[in-house]
Amino acid sequence: MASAFMQGVGATTALSSANYKNSCFASPRSLPERRGSFFVIRSDGSLASGLNPTNSRRGALSTNAVATKQDNVTASTASKPGHELLLFEALREGLEEEMDRDPRVCVMGEDVGHYGGSYKVTKGLATKYGDLRVLDTPIAENSFTGMAIGAGMTGLRPIVEGMNMGFLLLAFNQISNNCGMLHYTSGGQFKIPVVIRGPGGVGRQLGAEHSQRLESYFQSIPGIQMVACSTPYNAKGLMKAAIRSDNPVILFEHVLLYNLKERIPDEEYVLNLEEAEMIRPGEHVTILTYSRMRYHVMQAAKTLVNKGYDPEVIDIRSLKPFDLYTIGNSVKKTHRVLIVEECMRTGGIGASLTASINENFHDYLDAPIVCLSSQDVPTPYAGVLEEWTVVQPAQIVAAVEQLCQ
Amino acid sequence: MAQIIHRSTNLLKPVSVAVSATRHLTTASTTPITVETSLPFTGHNIEPPSRSVETTPQELLSFFRDMVLMRRMEIAADSLYKAKLIRGFCHLYDGQEAVAVGMEAAITKKDCIITAYRDHCIFLGRGGTLMDAFAELMGRKDGCSKGKGGSMHFYKKESGFYGGHGIVGAQVPLGIGLAFAQKYCKDENVTFSMYGDGAANQGQLFEALNMAALWDLPAILVCENNHYGMGTAEWRAAKSPSYYKRGDYVPGLKVDGMDAFAVKQACKFAKEHALKNGPIILEMDTYRYHGHSMSDPGSTYRTRDEISGVRQERDPIERIRKLILSHDLATEKELKDTEKEMRKEVDDVIAKAKESPLPDSSELFTNVYVKGFGVEAFGADRKELRAVLP
Numbered sequence: 001m002a003s004a005f006m007q008g009v010g011a012t013t014a015l016s017s018a019n020y021k022n023s024c025f026a027s028p029r030s031l032p033e034r035r036g037s038f039f040v041i042r043s044d045g046s047l048a049s050g051l052n053p054t055n056s057r058r059g060a061l062s063t064n065a066v067a068t069k070q071d072n073v074t075a076s077t078a079s080k081p082g083h084e085l086l087l088f089e090a091l092r093e094g095l096e097e098e099m100d101r102d103p104r105v106c107v108m109g110e111d112v113g114h115y116g117g118s119y120k121v122t123k124g125l126a127t128k129y130g131d132l133r134v135l136d137t138p139i140a141e142n143s144f145t146g147m148a149i150g151a152g153m154t155g156l157r158p159i160v161e162g163m164n165m166g167f168l169l170l171a172f173n174q175i176s177n178n179c180g181m182l183h184y185t186s187g188g189q190f191k192i193p194v195v196i197r198g199p200g201g202v203g204r205q206l207g208a209e210h211s212q213r214l215e216s217y218f219q220s221i222p223g224i225q226m227v228a229c230s231t232p233y234n235a236k237g238l239m240k241a242a243i244r245s246d247n248p249v250i251l252f253e254h255v256l257l258y259n260l261k262e263r264i265p266d267e268e269y270v271l272n273l274e275e276a277e278m279i280r281p282g283e284h285v286t287i288l289t290y291s292r293m294r295y296h297v298m299q300a301a302k303t304l305v306n307k308g309y310d311p312e313v314i315d316i317r318s319l320k321p322f323d324l325y326t327i328g329n330s331v332k333k334t335h336r337v338l339i340v341e342e343c344m345r346t347g348g349i350g351a352s353l354t355a356s357i358n359e360n361f362h363d364y365l366d367a368p369i370v371c372l373s374s375q376d377v378p379t380p381y382a383g384v385l386e387e388w389t390v391v392q393p394a395q396i397v398a399a400v401e402q403l404c405q
Numbered sequence: 406m407a408q409i410i411h412r413s414t415n416l417l418k419p420v421s422v423a424v425s426a427t428r429h430l431t432t433a434s435t436t437p438i439t440v441e442t443s444l445p446f447t448g449h450n451i452e453p454p455s456r457s458v459e460t461t462p463q464e465l466l467s468f469f470r471d472m473v474l475m476r477r478m479e480i481a482a483d484s485l486y487k488a489k490l491i492r493g494f495c496h497l498y499d500g501q502e503a504v505a506v507g508m509e510a511a512i513t514k515k516d517c518i519i520t521a522y523r524d525h526c527i528f529l530g531r532g533g534t535l536m537d538a539f540a541e542l543m544g545r546k547d548g549c550s551k552g553k554g555g556s557m558h559f560y561k562k563e564s565g566f567y568g569g570h571g572i573v574g575a576q577v578p579l580g581i582g583l584a585f586a587q588k589y590c591k592d593e594n595v596t597f598s599m600y601g602d603g604a605a606n607q608g609q610l611f612e613a614l615n616m617a618a619l620w621d622l623p624a625i626l627v628c629e630n631n632h633y634g635m636g637t638a639e640w641r642a643a644k645s646p647s648y649y650k651r652g653d654y655v656p657g658l659k660v661d662g663m664d665a666f667a668v669k670q671a672c673k674f675a676k677e678h679a680l681k682n683g684p685i686i687l688e689m690d691t692y693r694y695h696g697h698s699m700s701d702p703g704s705t706y707r708t709r710d711e712i713s714g715v716r717q718e719r720d721p722i723e724r725i726r727k728l729i730l731s732h733d734l735a736t737e738k739e740l741k742d743t744e745k746e747m748r749k750e751v752d753d754v755i756a757k758a759k760e761s762p763l764p765d766s767s768e769l770f771t772n773v774y775v776k777g778f779g780v781e782a783f784g785a786d787r788k789e790l791r792a793v794l795p
Contacts (some may be wrong), residue, residue, distance in 0.1 A: 140612035143578035150582020153567055156589060177572050185558040187551035188772040223773050246775035
């Protein structure tokens with residue numbers, strides 16, 4: 001399993017930090033330090049092919065991050081290697097590659113089989129792998145999550161799809177007590193290599209119960225890892241990493257991001273589960289974000305750049321544990337932090353991150369950390385109200401201006 | 406001596422009997438004996454198996470020995486708890502030993518068993534040692550879960566014992582998952598998911614049963630009905646206390662859980678059924694002498710007469726003892742000597758376990774995550790945090 005699967009020639013120089021403007025990072029983390037596992041690419045890493053540098057391509061995305069029209073369809077598209085796809089297709093690609101690679105990987109969830117998944121992530125997989133491997137379950141979250149965990153204890157690697165993350169609240173007992181804790185309470189005898197994934201977050205007027213942010217409820221569970229994907233590139237990479245991980249991983253997708261289009265490399269790649277992604281290096285302020293809010297932040301960043309600010313934008317990606325290495329180095333550089341998240345104000349990821357940064361990097365901060373989060377209300381149905389529940393780019397711009405005074 | 410020589414024609418080594426009165430109880434005779442179960446089986450949607458069970462003297466004697474060991478372990482755990490060497494929750498299984506022993510006799514170590522928190526004896530039956538058990542109960546690092554699990558979290562992966570779960574009802578979907586994995590890997594083994602009459606009212610049980618029946622998983626659900634869900638009698642908690650019928654479309658069998666042979670027959674029958682036709686429910690009619698746990702005296706919701714009545718009429722060890730004596734496989738004295746030997750064994754292990762070391766404080770942070778992805782947990786005060794990334 002440890003054999004290099006990086007076919008692309010230019011891809012193996014994965015961990016060089018050459019892309020950063022200022023090398024305030026320590027020496028690049030070289031491959032031999034990893035304990036006998038496989039190559040990964042840093043998300044910002046110099047993958048020779050495919051990835052565009054972080055330029056205004058991302059800035060072209062609008063706040064309605066449901067589907068993006070690629071305005072910069074330059075002539076060079078034809079000559080760029082890699083292939084273009086939508087985020088749900090990227091997830092499916094990652095899933096399919098892993099299912100091909102390891103026969104123990106199986107999927108279970110509501111309507112994942114014949115229907116193809118409510119967001120088409122598992123479309124076509126049931127015809128390819130059969131009904132047992134892509135299992136349509138009845139509406140019984142508590143027990144099919146338990147079933148996946150039991151199967152994981154014997155060595156299978158199931159992926160549980162929650163049709164909406166909010167439904168997994170019904171399986172909270174299984175996720176917390178069995179999934180998170182069995183490795184510990186059995187003294188290391190069992191490992192639970194399950195992946196629990198599904199769409200969450202505030203959508204388009206879906207109503208309160210279908211717009212929940214479960215990352216804040218799950219973050220205290222010991223023994224699990226949580227990641228949030230935001231682009232097709234990191235969606236595929238994180239999906240593969242989550243499946244290969246021997247720990248239980250909860251992969252948070254966002255309902256509005258499934259139709260994002262991006263060109264991703266043809267070669268196989270696996271991302272690092274605990275790493276944050278540097279979207280836009282800068283000098284003045286560190287903006288930490290994840291999932292859909294990344295696009296609101298990039299929209300605001302465009303405005304900020306026009307106003308003369310230079311924000312550093314980091315997509316934290318790993319919600320548990322936080323990548324305090326990347327975040328810390330950024331704080332040491334800019335001395336100001338703004339957190340933009342979609343969780344509620346009380347007890348969200350932003351709250352934990354604020355505490356974490358304050359404790360560890362207090363000396364480097366020139367100003368208190370500002371955390372912009374959703375309001376502590378059930379998400380209303382009315383569009384106008386829903387818009388005001390969530391953080392909007394204008395608020396981000398105002399916050400940065402205030403912070404940088 | 407005359408008596409012994411008389412018996413030596415069947416199975417006992419003549420000379421060594423008098424010398425080492427204990428050795429003979431592991432005699433290797435396999436002459437078949439047929440035993441009738443105490444009560445007939447009652448079936449739901451299925452033809453019950455016959456009441457006649459084939460057994461051998463070796464099996465009878467090993468049943469006796471195992472059950473005495475289990476009973477002795479539980480009683481010893483009782484005194485250890487009162488001496489505050491075992492803390493927290495301690496749920497004792499004495500009275501129910503026949504279920505553990507009978508089930509083991511019908512299956513192999515490749516079949517899986519999963520149960521809730523009343524797991525000490527099932528752990529022993531699965532091959533766990535006394536030392537593992539007592540060290541774990543006392544929170545020492547030689548315990549089966551390195552002292553980090555406790556009474557409710559005994560596991561033994563190599564012999565297919567999946568625990569040991571604190572939240573009742575949650576183990577049944579896990580058990581269905583084990584059965585799913587067995588079907589996925591085409592193992593030809595089965596999973597026994599055990600739960601009690603209290604947990605039988607959990608919704609996830611019915612969800613799990615539905616899925617097991619849908620996909621013909623080799624799952625056997627075993628309800629150990631000891632008639633009390635902690636302090637609530639079954640008739641106060643369940644509208645229909647016929648737990649074997651609760652599967653509706655899933656066949657069920659009601660078994661006298663105090664008779665190890667009935668349990669053995671039922672489990673063998675269930676295993677054959679599950680491998681061909683999918684899930685089946687077994688209801689073991691059993692009884693626990695202790696309260697729900699050590700914090701429960703066990704007498705506020707039932708009378709002492711009831712407890713002593715069951716002990717006199719239905720005790721599983723007494724039943725085996727009578728069978729052994731009636732088939733002339735051992736004398737009273739030999740059986741008593743076995744009991745003494747078991748008691749001594751338990752006491753020795755407890756003495757050793759009391760001396761065994763406590764876990765290191767570094768063990769607090771181990772086994773939270775599986776290593777390899779470089780994740781390290783850190784303490785609550787975060788002052789010693791090192792965000793170590795691969």
